[in-house]
Amino acid sequence: MQKDPHSEIFTIGIGGAAGDGVMEAGNSLGTLLRDLGYEVYLSTSYPSLIRGGHNFARLSFSKTKVWNDHSNLDVLIALNGETVKLHENELSETAVIFADSFEPADVEKFGERAVFVPMAYSVTKLSLPPITRNSVALGALCYLLDLPLQTMKKNLEIVFKDKKPEANIKLAEIGFDHLKDKKFRHDKKIVPGTPHGEFVDGNTAFAKGLQTAGLDLYFAYPMTPSSTILHYLASKQKKDGLRVIQPENEISVINMALGAIYAGKRCAVGSATGGFALMQEAFSFAGMAELPLAVAVSQRQAPATGVPTHSSQSDLRFAIHAGHGEFPRIVMAPGDPEECFRAGELSLNLAWKFQIPVIVLLDKILSEHTMTSELDYGSVSIDRGKVAGGTNENYGRYEIKDDGVSPLAFPGAENTTVKVTSYEHDEKGFTTEKAEEVEKMIEKRFAKIKHIEENMKGRETIKVSGDPKSENVIVFFGSTKGAVLEASNFFDTPAKLVQIIWVEPFPVEKVIKEIGGAAKIICVEGNHNAQLANLIREKTGIEVTDKILKYDSLPFDPEDLSEQINQIFNF
Amino acid sequence: MEKNLQTTTKITWCPGCTNSQILVAFRQAVGELIEGGKLKQENLVAFAGIGCHGKISDYINVNTFTSLHGRLISAMTGAKCANPKLTIVGFSGDGDSYDEGLEHLVHAAKRNSDVNLFVHDNRLFALTTGQFDAVSPKGFKGKSTPFGSIEEPLNPLLLMISAGATFVARTYAGDIEGTKKIMQAAIAHKGFSYVDIIQPCITFFDSRDYFKDAIYWIKDPFPTDDQRRAIEKVTEKIGGKIPLGIFYNVQKPTFEEELWK
Ligand SMILES: Cc1ncc(C[n+]2csc(CCOP(=O)(O)OP(=O)(O)O)c2C)c(N)n1
Numbered sequence: 001m002q003k004d005p006h007s008e009i010f011t012i013g014i015g016g017a018a019g020d021g022v023m024e025a026g027n028s029l030g031t032l033l034r035d036l037g038y039e040v041y042l043s044t045s046y047p048s049l050i051r052g053g054h055n056f057a058r059l060s061f062s063k064t065k066v067w068n069d070h071s072n073l074d075v076l077i078a079l080n081g082e083t084v085k086l087h088e089n090e091l092s093e094t095a096v097i098f099a100d101s102f103e104p105a106d107v108e109k110f111g112e113r114a115v116f117v118p119m120a121y122s123v124t125k126l127s128l129p130p131i132t133r134n135s136v137a138l139g140a141l142c143y144l145l146d147l148p149l150q151t152m153k154k155n156l157e158i159v160f161k162d163k164k165p166e167a168n169i170k171l172a173e174i175g176f177d178h179l180k181d182k183k184f185r186h187d188k189k190i191v192p193g194t195p196h197g198e199f200v201d202g203n204t205a206f207a208k209g210l211q212t213a214g215l216d217l218y219f220a221y222p223m224t225p226s227s228t229i230l231h232y233l234a235s236k237q238k239k240d241g242l243r244v245i246q247p248e249n250e251i252s253v254i255n256m257a258l259g260a261i262y263a264g265k266r267c268a269v270g271s272a273t274g275g276f277a278l279m280q281e282a283f284s285f286a287g288m289a290e291l292p293l294a295v296a297v298s299q300r301q302a303p304a305t306g307v308p309t310h311s312s313q314s315d316l317r318f319a320i321h322a323g324h325g326e327f328p329r330i331v332m333a334p335g336d337p338e339e340c341f342r343a344g345e346l347s348l349n350l351a352w353k354f355q356i357p358v359i360v361l362l363d364k365i366l367s368e369h370t371m372t373s374e375l376d377y378g379s380v381s382i383d384r385g386k387v388a389g390g391t392n393e394n395y396g397r398y399e400i401k402d403d404g405v406s407p408l409a410f411p412g413a414e415n416t417t418v419k420v421t422s423y424e425h426d427e428k429g430f431t432t433e434k435a436e437e438v439e440k441m442i443e444k445r446f447a448k449i450k451h452i453e454e455n456m457k458g459r460e461t462i463k464v465s466g467d468p469k470s471e472n473v474i475v476f477f478g479s480t481k482g483a484v485l486e487a488s489n490f491f492d493t494p495a496k497l498v499q500i501i502w503v504e505p506f507p508v509e510k511v512i513k514e515i516g517g518a519a520k521i522i523c524v525e526g527n528h529n530a531q532l533a534n535l536i537r538e539k540t541g542i543e544v545t546d547k548i549l550k551y552d553s554l555p556f557d558p559e560d561l562s563e564q565i566n567q568i569f570n571f
Numbered sequence: 572m573e574k575n576l577q578t579t580t581k582i583t584w585c586p587g588c589t590n591s592q593i594l595v596a597f598r599q600a601v602g603e604l605i606e607g608g609k610l611k612q613e614n615l616v617a618f619a620g621i622g623c624h625g626k627i628s629d630y631i632n633v634n635t636f637t638s639l640h641g642r643l644i645s646a647m648t649g650a651k652c653a654n655p656k657l658t659i660v661g662f663s664g665d666g667d668s669y670d671e672g673l674e675h676l677v678h679a680a681k682r683n684s685d686v687n688l689f690v691h692d693n694r695l696f697a698l699t700t701g702q703f704d705a706v707s708p709k710g711f712k713g714k715s716t717p718f719g720s721i722e723e724p725l726n727p728l729l730l731m732i733s734a735g736a737t738f739v740a741r742t743y744a745g746d747i748e749g750t751k752k753i754m755q756a757a758i759a760h761k762g763f764s765y766v767d768i769i770q771p772c773i774t775f776f777d778s779r780d781y782f783k784d785a786i787y788w789i790k791d792p793f794p795t796d797d798q799r800r801a802i803e804k805v806t807e808k809i810g811g812k813i814p815l816g817i818f819y820n821v822q823k824p825t826f827e828e829e830l831w832k
Contacts, residue, residue: 217653259636412613429635
């Protein structure tokens with residue numbers, strides 16, 4: 001019952017040198033298509049270079065949800081010659097290529113499908129910067145997709161609102177008219193739905209979640225793939241009093257945040273896993289001092305500097321076990337921008353509710369890929385946790401309470417002394433080395449776990465989709481969700497899809513309920529050691545029957561993945 | 572007033588430790604400011620590093636934040652950003668701020684964060700029982716350098732002036748009155764105030780006799796707005812004498828002012 005993806009999905013590749021504006025073109029196109037009512041997924045790949053390397057944006061759209069882009073291209077927009085060579089194997093049989101020029105051999109090979117589009121020529125003629133070239137291709141694409149340019153002008157104005165709308169629309173018109181004059185074919189039209197949600201990447205959605213939950217200060221030192229959280233929030237400064245600070249290194253990032261939290265502000269920090277590695281001691285301090293801290297950790301291919309702009313899911317264990325010593329923490333691994341938004345909101349709210357550090361585990365794919373999403377702003381309220389009222393000369397920052405959560409006071413409160421320390425301490429925050437006090441404080445902090453586990457019962461700690469009755473189960477976490485859900489369109493027999501969102505504390509009962517007793521369980525993850533499969537075994541005693549592991553730093557391809565899954569289930 | 576700043580925690584510094592002199596100077600300094608209505612006790616926050624110096628947070632009855640080793644300065648800036656009304660002082664050690672956390676010291680000076688840092692400078696790691704550090708003299712024989720350290724010491728005051736600190740001073744723990752005044756001047760200064768407090772370790776590197784002879788207070792009027800003179804003064808090598816006093820004191824916009832503009 002294999003579906004033909006190209007009857008419902010249309011895929012466009014845009015390639016060029018770094019600096020050619022490939023990512024911007026992808027974003028403009030995605031925004032345009034979203035505004036027209038399509039479900040869009042945009043992936044970007046680029047090397048760790050500013051100029052010269054090959055950049056590629058790939059966008060799939062459809063009327064129904066697109067969970068992942070496809071590798072089979074219907075259109076290739078080549079902003080340089082290299083792009084044709086690199087991607088010709090990905091072209092579908094009828095795909096067209098838009099380029100400024102073609103090598104004679106390519107003209108022979110592709111015939112009519114090699115379409116000259118006067119991109120460079122038009123920008124030179126109009127004395128516009130070369131980066132605007134892709135607008136000509138965008139216009140040509142509108143013609144091909146039979147999107148009437150006149151009615152689209154308004155959309156184009158929105159898309160280009162920050163970048164010279166008139167010039168870009170003019171260029172789009174040139175591209176559109178060029179194909180029209182040639183009487184070029186229209187491709188089969190995909191009927192749009194109603195425009196909804198927004199076209200957003202995981203990092204931005206996460207940042208919006210933080211903002212909605214009352215973020216005061218964000219601290220970060222740039223590191224791909226976490227940097228766009230920093231860039232987005234920096235651009236939103238001064239709104240609602242938000243401030244963003246880039247300190248001298250990640251150690252300073254987290255220690256500054258802890259100082260600011262102590263003084264009463266809602267703070268978050270973000271980094272890639274390498275930067276988070278530098279934060280370990282202070283992360284443990286947040287646990288010891290019960291300072292509510294939200295942390296975004298975006299995985300990239302490691303170890304060490306690794307492959308900076310490629311993805312990985314190899315830091316699941318690192319995140320769960322972050323920091324020396326034992327203390328409660330929450331680790332959430334969202335799988336799409338909507339879940340990133342939710343995790344952003346929850347990271348601040350739950351950090352303050354329980355006075356613990358909370359990690360949101362992202363990865364390059366989730367952080368940087370963009371899709372049509374509904375961010376649920378309306379559902380968010382701000383939880384400030386347990387706040388000490390009035391003045392209290394006997395205030396003890398670590399006063400023992402049944403639920404392990406002591407009332408919070410901040411320096412500046414009259415007649416109240418707030419003592420916080422990285423040493424083990426008594427209820428007032430004075431250093432202690434007394435064995436019974438040490439034990440009592442460890443137990444005080446872990447008293448929170450019961451309440452966290454109670455709280456998580458009502459949350460989407462796992463998500464089940466596909467065929468809930470199937471004996472065949474696929475489990476996964478993080479961005480692999482997109483690939484698995486998209487792949488499920490091509491399964492020979494439907495399977496139950498179980499996404500694990502909370503990885504610490506682990507939703508033991510829910511997972512047992514959903515995967516216990518399955519005939520086959522395939523765990524799909526982007527690492528070498530099957531960290532999720534091992535975690536499931538550790539927490540539930542359930543051994544998965546099969547694993548699909550990918551550790552070449554590239555995203556899963558949904559069609560390849562479906563083939564692998566079909567093979568296992570058909571065996 | 573001073574009594575109000577005390578805690579009942581047992582002091583565990585060595586008997587006769589010069590850190591106690593800094594503790595007394597600080598209680599007097601802020602006690603007077605609070606009494607004189609210049610400072611509200613609840614707005615005072617003392618940060619501490621990790622080392623013998625850091626124990627001070629248990630001995631003062633004010634808001635305290637005992638950070639990780641070397642990281643107090645970042646936390647101080649964070650707190651000042653969060654609430655610019657707070658008066659932030661930090662007690663650090665030479666190991667704490669000249670070794671482990673040197674980058675934060677340099678950057679706090681560079682960004683002119685409006686916080687006050689007092690470095691208990693005993694020219695070695697004391698809490699870890701006596702190893703050489705960034706300011707130990709060359710040839711220093713400690714547990715990790717039994718044949719004498721092979722490195723030249725850092726001049727932290729020179730470093731602070733060049734990094735952009737707007738208040739640079741040195742005092743001697745044994746001179747409680749002098750230290751108190753310098754602390755008050757530092758707190759009164761808007762911007763990054765850095766005070767190196769010579770604090771001989773009586774257990775691992777007792778240099779009290781040496782310093783008693785070597786130190787002298789610079790004479791007023793010293794032009795504290797002249798960077799070149801300040802550099803000359805903190806690099807001066809005349810007869811092995813060590814000048815104390817405020818070498819540099821200028822006004823610049825602070826990091827927190829700029830942030831909240
Ligand atoms: C990350 C880290 N490294 C090492 C230590 C061990 N340690 C504790 S105090 C200290 C040096 C203290 O020297 P200094 O700052 O000069 O303080 P003093 O004890 O001399 O007052 C060291 C190395 C630590 N606590 N944390």
